[in-house]
Amino acid sequence: MINNLFLNIDAGTIDWSRAQFALTAIYHWLFVPLTLGLAVIMGIAETKYYRTKDEFWKTAAKFWQKLFGVNFAMGVATGIILEFEFGTNWSNYSWFVGDIFGAPLAVEGIVAFFMESTFVAVMFFGWKKVSPGFHLASTWLTGLGATISAWWILVANAWMQYPVGCEFNPDTMRNEMVSFAEVALSPFAIDKFCHTVISSWIIGAIFCVAVCCWYLMKRRETKLATESMKIGAWVGLIAALLAGATGHKSAQSVAEVQPMKLAAMEALYNGGTDQGLSVVAWVNPFCQPDYESEQSAPLKLEMPYALSFMATEDFHGYVPGINDILNGYVKSDGTIEPSVDEKIARGKQAIQALKVYREAKFASSDDGSTAEANLKILKENMKYFGYGYIKDKHDIVPFIPVNFWAFRIMVGLGCLFIVYFALLLLMIYKVPYISIIIRRLLATVGILPETAADTEGISGLPAWHYWAAIVMVPLAYIASESGWLVAEFGRQPWTIQDMLPTWAAVSDLNAGSVALTFILFLILFTTMLAVEINILLKQIKKGPDHE
Numbered sequence: 001m002i003n004n005l006f007l008n009i010d011a012g013t014i015d016w017s018r019a020q021f022a023l024t025a026i027y028h029w030l031f032v033p034l035t036l037g038l039a040v041i042m043g044i045a046e047t048k049y050y051r052t053k054d055e056f057w058k059t060a061a062k063f064w065q066k067l068f069g070v071n072f073a074m075g076v077a078t079g080i081i082l083e084f085e086f087g088t089n090w091s092n093y094s095w096f097v098g099d100i101f102g103a104p105l106a107v108e109g110i111v112a113f114f115m116e117s118t119f120v121a122v123m124f125f126g127w128k129k130v131s132p133g134f135h136l137a138s139t140w141l142t143g144l145g146a147t148i149s150a151w152w153i154l155v156a157n158a159w160m161q162y163p164v165g166c167e168f169n170p171d172t173m174r175n176e177m178v179s180f181a182e183v184a185l186s187p188f189a190i191d192k193f194c195h196t197v198i199s200s201w202i203i204g205a206i207f208c209v210a211v212c213c214w215y216l217m218k219r220r221e222t223k224l225a226t227e228s229m230k231i232g233a234w235v236g237l238i239a240a241l242l243a244g245a246t247g248h249k250s251a252q253s254v255a256e257v258q259p260m261k262l263a264a265m266e267a268l269y270n271g272g273t274d275q276g277l278s279v280v281a282w283v284n285p286f287c288q289p290d291y292e293s294e295q296s297a298p299l300k301l302e303m304p305y306a307l308s309f310m311a312t313e314d315f316h317g318y319v320p321g322i323n324d325i326l327n328g329y330v331k332s333d334g335t336i337e338p339s340v341d342e343k344i345a346r347g348k349q350a351i352q353a354l355k356v357y358r359e360a361k362f363a364s365s366d367d368g369s370t371a372e373a374n375l376k377i378l379k380e381n382m383k384y385f386g387y388g389y390i391k392d393k394h395d396i397v398p399f400i401p402v403n404f405w406a407f408r409i410m411v412g413l414g415c416l417f418i419v420y421f422a423l424l425l426l427m428i429y430k431v432p433y434i435s436i437i438i439r440r441l442l443a444t445v446g447i448l449p450e451t452a453a454d455t456e457g458i459s460g461l462p463a464w465h466y467w468a469a470i471v472m473v474p475l476a477y478i479a480s481e482s483g484w485l486v487a488e489f490g491r492q493p494w495t496i497q498d499m500l501p502t503w504a505a506v507s508d509l510n511a512g513s514v515a516l517t518f519i520l521f522l523i524l525f526t527t528m529l530a531v532e533i534n535i536l537l538k539q540i541k542k543g544p545d546h547e
Contacts, residue, residue: 012511014503017089020518022488024082026481027525031075031532033480036150036197037204037235038068039143044231050136058127060224063544064208065123065139067536072120072146074532076113078525079153089514093495093505100166100177101156104184108152116145150200151193158189160496161487162257168382170357170375175499191253192487195246198239199480202417205236206469206476209424211540213469216461221543230428237421243414248310254490255311255319258497260396261490263322264403266307267297271321271329277306280408285401291322297404322400326393338384340393347388350381386499395501398492406485413479420472427461 042064049057083105086094094101122130122138130138159165165182166175177183209232212225255262263271267283269291281297283289289297305315312319318332328339338346353374360370390396491497495505 010511011503013509013514014506016511016514016518017506017509018502020089020514020521021082021085023518023521023525024078024085025484025488027529028075028078028082029481029484030477030529031071031078032150033200033203033477034071034207035068035075035146036143036200037202037207038064038071039146039204040201040235041204041208041228041231042068043140043143044235045228046136046139050132056223056227059544059546060228061139062127063224064228066539067211069120069124070532070535070539072116074528077528081521089507089509090495090505091507093500095174096500096505097163097166097175097496100159100163100175100183103177103180104152104155104159108149112145112149112152116142116149119145147197150197154193154196155184155186155189157487158186158192159183160494161192161491162186162188162253163496163499168385170354170378171361188253188257191246191250195243195250196483198242198246199414199483201239202236202243203476203480205232205239205421206417206472208232209236210469210473213466214540215543217463217466224544229424233421233424233428236417237425240414240417240421244418247411247414251310252313258491259320260322260325260398261403261486262311263320263325264398264400264490265407265486267291267400267404268307268319268321269294269296269323271319271324273308273316273318274305275307275311275317275319276302276304277310278302278404281404283401283404285405287401288397289400291397291400322397326397340387340390340396343384343387344390344393346381346384347386347390349388350378350385351388353377353381384498386494386496386501386504389501389504390493395493398490402489403486406482406489410479410482410486413475413482417472417476417479420468424465427465 042061045057045064046061048054049061086101119138119141122135123142126135126138163175164186165177165179167178168174169176183189209229212229212232215221215225251262254265262268266278267281267289268275268278269289278297279301281300281302283297307319308317309315311317312332320329320337325337326340328342329337331337357371357374357378360368360374387396493501493503495502
């Protein structure tokens with residue numbers, strides 16, 4: 001059954017199904033981080049209103065809530081489509097692990113979504129119907145509901161990266177949950193949640209600062225702009241610093257449970273101790289490098305010992321490279337990690353044992369000994385079950401250029417955001433000469449003309465900064481999407497790490513049908529994105545409703 005079910009899928013169906021899911025996920029993630037980020041901005045604004053009773057802060061809170069609401073609706077629409085695709089395009093996956101994967105998504109739908117929908121109604125329509133304290137709580141609970149929703153979705157994704165709390169049942173041919181706590185509270189899930197949500201706060205902060213700068217350019221809503229910019233700058237700096245810390249912790253989790261992903265991120269062909277972290281190297285962005293022949297990527301500039309420390313918290317720690325993982329290596333604790341060829345052989349043993357077990361289990365002539373013997377073989381090799389569907393060991397190496405460059409874009413822009421928010425706060429609070437120094441420096445290197453370098457905006461900030469803040473918005477999204485590219489491309493070819501490759505997880509559909517729906521979804525999502533941007537721009541242009 002398992003051979004027929006998993007291995008007779010057309011290659012075009014696999015590629016189009018992956019493309020469609022990637023399309024939906026990328027568009028969905030354009031809306032989610034702004035929702036999570038604006039939840040913090042609007043919550044702080046309303047908290048200021050609650051404490052000061054100043055009507056200005058009520059107006060500010062309503063304005064940011066309005067933008068939150070537009071974005072929230074689009075995120076819900078794309079999220080629902082994304083969840084349905086597990087059943088339509090990835091039915092083998094859903095059958096194989098639906099008992100586990102479905103649990104956090106069910107909790108998300110029942111608890112988090114209803115929590116969001118309840119309190120978002122109070123937040124928008126309850127200003128004159130509930131007490132200020134209850135309304136403030138509703139605003140924060142709306143954001144908390146969105147964050148809890150993200151928690152359960154990220155738990156489900158983290159389980160695909162690091163499957164725990166489950167056991168394969170050979171009678172039902174399904175993986176079944178044995179510990180909900182292990183699934184919900186796995187270290188990988190916690191690290192992923194913290195890093196993802198905190199990085200979303202950066203997007204909300206940058207969006208807030210950009211909107212404020214647009215108002216200052218137009219010499220409108222100057223009080224709203226200057227006061228909200230302070231909130232955005234503080235949230236952005238704190239979030240950017242925390243994102244760096246949680247990113248380090250996430251990298252350690254990846255090094256522990258997904259060493260191939262880390263090796264691809266670093267273009268580390270041959271590992272060892274005392275490994276340096278690549279700042280940049282020449283990795284051709286369009287083709288897979290010859291990692292078997294090359295000792296390392298050419299023109300490599302690295303920080304000595306930094307990769308060993310990032311992965312193991314030991315400057316002399318051992319980090320395996322791609323070839324080490326393919327050929328087997330000795331871990332730092334002395335245990336031996338088998339070669340991929342050995343894992344493939346043991347995976348095939350597990351598949352064959354499962355087949356014989358099921359045949360014997362349901363055969364009236366078997367006395368139970370054959371089934372029991374093969375069940376024992378299956379359990380001994382179940383850890384490598386997914387490798388039984390790998391045809392060549394090189395199939396488990398993800399596309400190195402995407403991982404290498406996406407990781408550097410994410411980290412590089414993350415460092416830029418730290419510097420940007422720090423300098424913005426210095427300029428906002430009029431630290432002597434800092435604004436003049438920055439303007440002169442940019443003029444010296446040719447980024448600004450001399451005249452622009454001396455121009456000061458209405459807020460006291462340099463006029464060039466208004467455009468710089470707006471440019472930061474697409475950069476923030478590029479950084480966020482780059483992080484997801486690393487997370488998802490880095491674990492290829494696995495749908496579930498070491499358990500189920502993509503070609504064993506996809507539905508048996510006609511490739512043309514999937515291609516058609518891909519095109520339809522591309523048109524639909526692009527239209528939705530254009531509509532949202534249009535509505536957001538109109539609301540920003542309209543400005544807050546002054547009472």
